[in-house]
Amino acid sequence: GIDITSLEKDTGLLAFDPGYGNTGSCQSAITFVDGEKGILRHRGIPIEQLAENSSFIEAAMLLIFGKLPTAEDRTAFRHLLSEHELLHEGLLHHFDGFPPGGQPMAILSAVINSLGNYHPELLEIQNAVEFRLAVAKLISKVRTIAAFSYRKSLGLPFMYPDPNLSYCRNFLHMMFSVPNRDYEPTDQAVAALSLFLVVHADHEQNCSCSTVRMVGSTRANLFASVSSGICALWGRLHGGANAAVIQMLTQMLEGRYKVKTFLEMVKRKETRLMGFGHRVYKNFDPRARVLKKAADNLLLQSGLSDPLMEIAQELEETALHDDYFQSRSLYPNVDFYSGIILRALGIPVNMFPVMFAIGRMPGWIAHWQEENLDITTRIHRPRQIYTGPPYRPYVPLDKR
Ligand code: ACO
Numbered sequence: 001g002i003d004i005t006s007l008e009k010d011t012g013l014l015a016f017d018p019g020y021g022n023t024g025s026c027q028s029a030i031t032f033v034d035g036e037k038g039i040l041r042h043r044g045i046p047i048e049q050l051a052e053n054s055s056f057i058e059a060a061m062l063l064i065f066g067k068l069p070t071a072e073d074r075t076a077f078r079h080l081l082s083e084h085e086l087l088h089e090g091l092l093h094h095f096d097g098f099p100p101g102g103q104p105m106a107i108l109s110a111v112i113n114s115l116g117n118y119h120p121e122l123l124e125i126q127n128a129v130e131f132r133l134a135v136a137k138l139i140s141k142v143r144t145i146a147a148f149s150y151r152k153s154l155g156l157p158f159m160y161p162d163p164n165l166s167y168c169r170n171f172l173h174m175m176f177s178v179p180n181r182d183y184e185p186t187d188q189a190v191a192a193l194s195l196f197l198v199v200h201a202d203h204e205q206n207c208s209c210s211t212v213r214m215v216g217s218t219r220a221n222l223f224a225s226v227s228s229g230i231c232a233l234w235g236r237l238h239g240g241a242n243a244a245v246i247q248m249l250t251q252m253l254e255g256r257y258k259v260k261t262f263l264e265m266v267k268r269k270e271t272r273l274m275g276f277g278h279r280v281y282k283n284f285d286p287r288a289r290v291l292k293k294a295a296d297n298l299l300l301q302s303g304l305s306d307p308l309m310e311i312a313q314e315l316e317e318t319a320l321h322d323d324y325f326q327s328r329s330l331y332p333n334v335d336f337y338s339g340i341i342l343r344a345l346g347i348p349v350n351m352f353p354v355m356f357a358i359g360r361m362p363g364w365i366a367h368w369q370e371e372n373l374d375i376t377t378r379i380h381r382p383r384q385i386y387t388g389p390p391y392r393p394y395v396p397l398d399k400r
Contacts, residue, residue: 014383021279025380026213030063030366031204035280040287042202043067051290056197057081057139057167060362063202064135064369080136082163085144085170088118095152104354105234107149108142113227115141123221125372134222135365142361143167146354147174153350168193171358176346188301189345195294196341199287199334200356202363208232208239209360209367214380216368229364230357236274239356241335242342243349245275249308249315249339259314267324275336276319277328287334295340302344309340 017023032041040047043062050059054068061069061077069077094114098107115137116123122134148158151174159177161170168190176183203209211232216225233239251257257265266273278285299306316332319325342352371377 014385016385019279020210020382025205025210026371026377028204028367028370029066030370031202031363033204033280035278035282038281038284038286040203047199047286048290050198051195051294054198055167056194056201056359059198059201060139063362063366077132077136078167080132081140081167082161084133084137085140085161085163087141087144087148091115091118092148092158095148095158098152100153100155102149102153104146104149104153104351105230105357107152108145108354108357109227109230109234111145111149112138112142112230113224116221116223119223123223125222131369138222138226138365139361142358143171144174146351146358147171149354150175150348150351166190168197172345185345186302188298192294192298192341193345196291196338196355197359199290199338200359202360202366203287203334206238207235209363212364213367213371216371217377217380219372222365222368225368226361226364229360233357233360234353239335239353239360241274241333242339242356243352245312245335246308246339246343246349246352248274249311252311252315253307259311259318263315263318263322263324267322273315273319273325273330275332276325277330278333281331281333282329284331285333288332288336291334291337291341292332295337295344298341298344304344306340306343308343312336312340 015023030043032044033039042050042059043066045062045068050062054062057078058069058074061074091111091114094111095107119134119137122130122137125131125134144161151158157179159174162173165173169185172185172190172193173183176185205213208229212225212229215228216222220228236244248262252259252262262271263273265271295309298304299309316336319330325331338356339349339352342355347355
């Protein structure tokens, strides 16, 4: 509906690509996605193989340092993570500034950004040793901050990390242990959490990653850049979708909508089917397949049943046979089944995007480094097609 002739003339040729669907913003050697074939590989390794075999820390090292670590390197890095799992006393006071019931995503992004204040020597990373230290601090502390933000939101005292526990077990300990009674998750629960984090670790130029790269392209420090990624992730079209899926399924469980009625509303464009659709995947999202299987296994192994799982499966089946969804290549994405796993682990819905952020931290770091390692990269600065009024003179206040 824009009258092109009335637009101010710009010099040069501009590609108009709303939402950047056809714009390659950078070159990257980190993650490969083939949306037609449903392929996702990190540094060349398929996500299915990583999900099956790798721990979250190993996958993080692969993404950030470019190759799978040796046993020795992995152990050394785990020690570094344990060394940096605590928060500076001053940083702990930040939590008191948030109201009871404060949003864990807001707390997470604010506290991660503030980390830079407590590690000024890492604001200008000069070499590989400093980078490794900053990586260890972020990967380790994001988990502590996430768990503390949950405790804060419930008005509970913090549960400090235990350096003897693995990354995922330690997180569950900080979330759910109470004084004099350590929370002891099953091995299956710990493995499911690790798999959840592996599957979320990176996904090339998605909105939050692009945000981190964009902020990083100004040469903003690593802490500020990844904190902006957390904000970008928050929205329900991105990392907030996992919580939105559970809210949608719960409404159906409570009888507010039947599956078919809800899908009719979606087709009338009154609402969206959350956890469905993807900018790049047009046949299936390999992460959704891995997570669906993992959710099934976890429920089976734990002897749990989740009524939301049945509704999710009914929704998927019905949508996949419907012309509206078929013709638009809409399939379950990573967020459709991930919430079932998180629920089975006892994680509350307001923490779901936070869980995504813990998982995505290695990807953000890897992309920030790629952007900043090459000093010839240009500041990200898209152009626009101006659609506002043509020239008009300023009118003094008494003449308006
Ligand atoms: N439900 C219903 N219709 C949809 C959905 C959906 N979930 N997703 C896309 N469509 C429709 C659109 O209405 C549009 O239809 P039209 O051609 O009749 O206008 C068509 O499919 C294309 O949709 P776009 O919005 O152009 O697709 P885009 O690539 O911009 O959006 C997105 C991708 C944001 C993921 C979208 O599919 C969506 O909103 N999904 C639901 C939210 C969600 O699950 N987000 C998580 C994505 S994965 C992640 O970020 C980790």
